[in-house]
Amino acid sequence: MSAVKRVQTTATVAGLIAFVLLLLVPFLPVKQTESSVSWPQNGSVASVNAPLISLAPQQLDVTVPLKAIDELRDGQSLLLGTLPEGSPKASDRGFFVSYHDGGLVVSSLNEVLLQLTPAQVKKLPDDAQLKATLTHDSTTVEVPGTEYSEDEDYRPQLTGIYTELEDEQQLIDAGLSANVDINSRFTSQPTLVKTLAMVLGLISALISLAALRKMDRPAPRLRRQGLKPLDGLVAAVLGFWHVFGANTSDDGYLLTMARVAANTDYMANYYRWYGVPEAPFGSPFYDLLALLSQVSTASMWMRLPALLAGLGTWWLLSREILPKLGPAIAQRRVAHWTAALVFLAFWLPYNNGTRPEPIIAFGLMATWALFERAMETDRLVPAAWGTVVAALTLACGPTGLAAVGVFLISLPWVLGTIGRRKATLANVAPFMGAGMAVMAPVFKDQTLATVLEATAVRSEVGPAMSWFEEWSRYSVLFEQTVDGSLARRFPMFVLLMCIGLTLWWLARGGERTKTAQRMMLIIGFSTFFLMFTPTKWTHHFGIYAGLGAAIAAYGSVVLSRIALQSKRNRSFATAAVLFLLALTLAGWNGWWYVSSYAVPWWDRTPQLKAVEFNTIVLAIALVVFVVGVVQSMRPPKPVDASRWAGVMSAPIAVAAALIVALSCLTFVKSFISQAPDYSVGMGNVRTFAGEHCAQGADVLLEEDTNDAFLSPIDGVPLGRSLDSGDNYGFHPDGVPAFIASENADTSDSSNQQVQDDDTADVDPGSDEAQSTSRVNTQGNRPRSMRGVNGSTVRLPFGLDYTRVPVLGTFEDEPTQSAELETSWFDLPSASEERPLLVASVAGRIEHHDINGIEQEGSEVELQYGRKTDGGVQKLGAVEMLDQGPTPQWRNLRYPIADLPEDANVVRLVAKDSSLAEKDWVAVTPLRNPKLVELNTMFDSETPGLLDWTVAFQYPCQRPFYHHAGVDEIPEYRIMPDAPGKAKLSGFMDFLGGGSLAPVEAVNTSYEVPGYLKGDWQRDWGSVAKYTRRTNSAGDVPALAQVDIAETTRWGLYTPGPMKVRDPEE
DSSP, rough: OOOHHHHHHHHHHHHHHHHHHHHGGGOOEEEEEEEEEEEEEETTOOOOOBTTTTTSSSEEEEEGGGGGGGGGGOOOOOOEEETTTTTTHHHOOOOEEEEEEEEEEEEEEEEEEEOOOOHHHHHOOOTOOOEEEESSSEEEEETTEEEEESOOOOOOOSSSOOOOOOOOOHHHTTTTTTEEEEEOOEEEEEOOOHHHHHHHHHHHHHHHHHHHHHHHOOOOOOOOOOOOHHHHHHHHHHHHHHHSSSOOTTTTHHHHHHHHHHHHHSSSSSGGGGGOOOTTSSTTHHHHHHHHHHOOHHHHHHHHHHHHHHHHHHHHIIIIGGHHHHHHHHOHHHHHHHHHHHHHHHHHHHHHSSHHHHHHHHHHHHHHHEEEEEHHHSHHHHHHHHHHHHHHHHOOOGGGGHHHHHHHHHHHHHHHHHSSSHHHHHHHHHHHHHHHGGGGSSSSOHHHHHHHHOOOOOHHHSSOGGGGGGGHHHTTTSSEEEEEEEEHHHHHHHHHHHHHHHHHHHTTOOOOOOOHHHHHHHHHHHHHHHTTOOOOOGGGGGGGGHHHHHHHHHHHHHHHHHTOOHHHHHHHHHHHHHHHHHHHHHHHHHSSSGTTOTTTTSSSOOOTTTEEHHHHHHHHHHHHHHHHHHHTSOOOOOOOOOOHHHHOOOHHHHHHHHHHHHHHHHHHHHHHHHHOOHHHHHHHHHHTTOOOOOOGGGGESOOOOOGOOOBBBGGGGGGGSSSSSSEOOOOOOSSSSGGGOSSSSOOOOOOOOOOOOSSOOOOTTSSTTTTSSSHTTSSSSOGGOOOTTTTOOSSSSTTTTTTTOOEOOOOOOSSSOEEEEEEOEEOOOOSOOOOOEEEEEEOBOEEEEEEEEEEOOOOOEEEEEEEETTTEEEEEEEOOBBOOOSSOOOOEEGGGGOOOOTOOOEEEEEOOOOOOOOOOEEEEEOOOOEEEEHHHHHHHOOOOOOOTTTTGGOOOOOOOEEEEEEOOOOOOOEOHHHHHHHGGGGGGGGGGOOOOOHHHHHHEEEEOOEETTTTTTTTOOOEEEEEEEEOOOOOOEEEEOOEEEEEEOOOOOOOOOOOOOTTTO
16 A cells, blocks of 8 residues: 555544544433432431522422421421522422411412312321422322322422421421432533543544645745734733723623632533533633633633734734735735724724633634635645634634634635545545534533533523524614723724725725635625524624724725825715714713723713714714815815825724724723722732732721711710701601612511610600501511611611611601701721721712712711810711612711811711602711721632622632532622612523522522722622521521432433523513
8 A cells, every 4th residue: 555545544534533433422421420319317307408500400209297287386387398488489489388277288389289278187197198299291299189290390499498397206207308309410521431532533633634734735834924013013902901901791700600610510601591501612712711710810810811812813814814815905004004903993892801702703813814824725734724723613602603604615615625636535534523523622521412401491591582683783882881882883883884895896896816705705604693693792793803804904995095096085085984983982981890990981972071072073074074075076186195195095094093092091091090999900910919809809898887886975875876966857767668688687586676775665656656658668677676766677788776776758758858967976086997987878868979970869968076165066067978879778988087187076967858759868877897808708718609790800709619410508799889780680580590599599698888998989899798598496407418429321311301480480
């Protein structure tokens, strides 16, 4: 056999082996961890916690002996349940066996499955048992003589097994039990067979590619190009942005997924979709993030792949693509400068984070460059590697279909080239093996069945939009949101304009190259495939960074040629770009989350003294357009060939330079304005000094809110400190109950009784006690548990109602104004640990927000004075800092250091002169809390729920983990600012299969007052401290012991569909 024949045989055999082995990977077996919980545990019927990441179990079997009824605690009804009774919407989400007024009720998901009357219960034999089995395809509940059976899925949310039974051994002997089969199908590892298939398949693919290289014609020597000043500019801007620039929207989401996957089972959709894996998308990029997170979770480190992808994309664009677009592009400085600036205009707002778009943008360019190299040199090896890159790019995310578009466009050339050569199979087989290489990262620890189930769950839960709704992605660009910010608008507007210019040029027969024609086909395929992504966010436009820059370079040359033909054309070209610039400036200069700190115009269009820049630019565009019309009416004149004329003939580059400069200067201003306080740039700069906790290092929390109140002078007790001065219209229950925390502890079972003090008892029949209607006080504490000044209001921030008074002006039908002067309090000296005066308040309060804009509301001011022999001399008053939101409970604050040195007493003075229902105010006494760092209260070993919107800013806090389908129970939650919490928390809720559902089912919470060091008025977010829910005796359920077994499962095995609630409920 000749050497050539051996190489051909090697390519054929190795390629086919790789194809077969890698094709089998989804079907080959895995070692699956099967988990379950059996109850009672440790010989006790005490409640246990086992919150499931999938919310519902795969199967639930329950046995309750009817004699258990006699062992219920006094006044209780719960025989057995899968959720704590006090958890949110428990009856709608859980399964319960309860005993009410002599009757027995079995319910699940708000449906009564079986109900026995008292008479029926009495007729049952003493040893009667209730048995229930709930699976994906049937539900059965039976007792002797009665059975309920239905082919419906009533599997409930399960966070443990809960009961109000006394702990009696006889109940266990009588058969009391619950068995939970946990949905742990995604917790798996490859078997030896699967591992060998992946390893041998990949090795065979490499061997086939090596053989193809030998069969191919010799590779020409690459002409090396040195670095150019434009490369330095691009690298400098990318480097600056990496340190000082804004992050992207999902950085916290992906960082948490990576951190958890690196320490637990698999790459789960941590915040939503019932914890199903990301497969088939995400690998290998998400796996790289998981590896990086094990080294450090610092922002700059985790975003390093994006930076490298940016540099790589520019290198491919400038070295491989632009030179192939024709001499008019390769030899024109305006084309290279336009490409660089439009590339940066894309990269800065879209690709500076952990999302896959920067990797896909690089993969798209790499695929294109490899196929172009293959066509240029008439070699198949670059095309084979391009196939590998295209497949890996697709695996990174659905938008990676754009790279597959490059493959499809190049496929005719590949097939034609193979057809011209001998040994067709030897040339085809390496492509087959190379294309299947992506199976290894996609299915490395999952099977075909689990990936299909994960895909079905994500599709059912959503958000998932149809292809014909693609227009909504583009319409978002015109909204006044961060998704439609000016920085995101501009590159897309330029891209659309240059697509039109290029198509016009090609249609009229202008000079072109094959690469330029393929470029337009690629953007066509990319735009087409983008229609089929299930979500329509603008961040997907980040994949166009390299491709869009190439099109902009081509379009800029077309526009330049048009502009240089006459002054008229130059005017019209300039007017067109100015119009696009006006549309761009009609958007906010908005950036995601904490990136917006001290950013100018972050919530409005750029303007100066209420004059919007977009109006000015639009007026200029109209003037230039009119000039062009006038010029068209005059005889043609020689074209000005000055340098200024050259600049004016390249308006796209000029406009792109302005937008890039505006973005960079925005964050220079943010950094300088905030320094030395926290900003994204400051957090990254500190990383160079070894401090990588980002915003978490600057968050200060009150160590003990109840131990921080100021002492009233003249011996007035704290409980009477609010109304010991002038007061009318303020009363103890003058706060509507609807502003209380949704996840507050409302059991009141373990609360202390009101302590004796020198305040008078409040008559329940008095006006004070009856000042609000039952509607507006529903949810307050019972009247038997009135607070220190007679209030039933549930206080926020963990305030102790037996010590802390509250007064408010809320009434159903207000008839008078209200005024309040509290007692004077001794003013402590300012200290580093206690820098602030704080008052917890609610309602609409007049103040100036962080932008200095006055907000209307009731008056609340901090008055200061000094003690004299005759009492107190008032020295002045200040407006306390109010971060919002209204009318919720919040903490007004004021730095003690900003008060005059001779002041030694302070008080609150409030006035509510509005009779409008929305205008009311409530106050508590002043306090001077000791502040401790977030890292001190919740260190890196304490599990927490870090909301996806802000998790990237708390790399030193640990997200709670999960194992074998069971969640760890977090001890706290970190949330975004008030608008972000209100708008985005729903993404993690029950109907989305989100992480909030199990967490809030097993915990109650209260907000710990917190502040951002130095930036005292900033609404940086909030921290909630979790406390386990208890039974009626005050006992906290223990963590359940989870039984684990390892089973081998083939790729098509499924235990049945997961339980997914209708997200539209």
